[in-house]
Amino acid sequence: xxxxxxxxxxxxxxGAGHVEEGREQLRELVAGALDVEHLNxxxxxxxxxxxxxxxxxxxxxxxxxxxxxxxxDENLELLAELRAGRVRAWRAEPxxxxxxxxxxxxxxxxxxxxxxxxxxxxxYAFAMSRLGGLDVLDLGCGTGYGSEMLTWxxxxxxxxxxWQPEPDQHPMWPGGxxxxxxxxxxxDPLPRAEAATMFEVIEHLPDAPAALRLAWGAAGTLVAxxxxxxxxxxxxxxxxxxxxxxxxxxxxxxxxxxRCFGAVELEHFHQPLGSVLLHPGRDPEASFWVVVARGxxxxx
Numbered sequence: 001x002x003x004x005x006x007x008x009x010x011x012x013x014x015g016a017g018h019v020e021e022g023r024e025q026l027r028e029l030v031a032g033a034l035d036v037e038h039l040n041x042x043x044x045x046x047x048x049x050x051x052x053x054x055x056x057x058x059x060x061x062x063x064x065x066x067x068x069x070x071x072x073d074e075n076l077e078l079l080a081e082l083r084a085g086r087v088r089a090w091r092a093e094p095x096x097x098x099x100x101x102x103x104x105x106x107x108x109x110x111x112x113x114x115x116x117x118x119x120x121x122x123x124y125a126f127a128m129s130r131l132g133g134l135d136v137l138d139l140g141c142g143t144g145y146g147s148e149m150l151t152w153x154x155x156x157x158x159x160x161x162x163w164q165p166e167p168d169q170h171p172m173w174p175g176g177x178x179x180x181x182x183x184x185x186x187x188d189p190l191p192r193a194e195a196a197t198m199f200e201v202i203e204h205l206p207d208a209p210a211a212l213r214l215a216w217g218a219a220g221t222l223v224a225x226x227x228x229x230x231x232x233x234x235x236x237x238x239x240x241x242x243x244x245x246x247x248x249x250x251x252x253x254x255x256x257x258x259r260c261f262g263a264v265e266l267e268h269f270h271q272p273l274g275s276v277l278l279h280p281g282r283d284p285e286a287s288f289w290v291v292v293a294r295g296x297x298x299x300x
Contacts, residue, residue: 003029031065039065040072047079052086055079086172093169096143098239105239106142106163107200118276120146123199123290126269126278127223128153130292134194139215140201144171144179150197151175158193160185185211190218198224202249203232203240212256220261222293224253231273231287246284253293261295 006029014022043058056079062072090096091110098105104113107120124146127136132153141147141159150157152175160183165171171179186207190196196219198211203226205211215222227233229243244252250266257264269278270286278290 003033027065034065036062036066036069036072040069040075043075047075047082052079052083083172090169090171091143093166095166096169100238103237103239107145108143109145115276119271119288120200121149122271122276122278123225123288124149124197126290127197127199130223131195131197131221134221137190137193137196137215137219138177139185139190139196139198139211140204141177141179142200144173144177146197146199147177147179148173148175151177156193158191160188160190185214188214190214193219195219195221195223198222200225200227202226203242203244206241208242209252209256212252213259216257216260216295220295220298222253222257223290224293225288225290227288228284228286230285246282246289249289249291253291257293257295260299262297262299263295265294265296267292267294 006025010022010025010029012022013019013025039058039062043055043062046052046058047055056076059072059076059079063069063076066072091108096106096108097111104111104116107117109117111117127146128150131150133155135156136150136154136158138144138147138150138157138159141161142163144159147157147159151173157175157177159177159179161179161181162184164182170181173179185201186205187210196215198215202208202211202224212222226244226246226249227240229240229245232240233243234240253266254264268282269280269290269292270283271278271288271290272283273285273287275287279286283289
């Protein structure tokens with residue numbers, strides 16, 4: 001039977017509800033047109049150049065075509081070992097936390113300041129409970145630990161950060177978050193989504209109002225944090241460039257959101273000084289402020 005006839009027969013079988021039969025016909029058609037050794041070799045070359053996702057996709061495709069195959073199975077096992085090693089290794093690479101080991105610019109699992117890691121994770125845990133099932137942007141994702149947490153409840157997570165990790169520093173997570181680096185939150189456009197998180201980032205941005213406008217343009221709900229400058233201002237942290245009061249934080253959220261929405265609603269939470277727990281309510285004296293901001297009546 002001619003190739004086009006085989007394809008038509010397979011598609012007809014699937015259309016008639018004989019999906020397994022049609023799938024087998026298509027598998028035989030593709031297997032006859034491709035040399036799986038070429039797929040295997042391309043996968044090996046992809047793995048050697050660091051393209052682990054491509055390598056796995058190619059190997060799984062080859063396995064789907066020919067079933068158990070010694071070379072393919074061995075390469076899949078090797079790939080799994082490489083992934084496991086990379087997942088562990090990148091966290092220990094020098095510079096992952098930033099250029100100053102006394103003041104980390106990026107949080108990461110295993111960082112020496114465990115209290116800071118705990119404060120940050122509490123905010124992402126809170127966001128998980130509010131953004132479950134949604135398409136979420138994690139703006140200022142850093143090493144992606146929060147993006148990974150969000151994948152546990154969100155339908156899709158895409159992270160964005162200005163950082164440009166070296167190949168050995170590039171974070172690897174099992175949850176499927178799509179991490180995008182070399183992205184300027186103050187300038188570069190964002191894809192549309194249902195919600196966005198902005199944790200530990202607004203205080204770092206040289207043009208934070210522009211970043212907020214871009215965030216509101218992409219999503220209708222922002223879950224954002226800001227540190228009280230009395231406790232965490234630029235006089236203490238060299239990476240902080242915005243020392244806003246709570247009132248200024250609220251004004252900037254509303255001002256940026258007002259360009260996209262008829263109204264912006266703010267729901268307040270806070271972390272008291274010396275506590276990692278998140279409490280409901282507005283407290284100008286708290287250590288960190290967390291706001292769930294919702295836009296209503298999007299402007300055209």
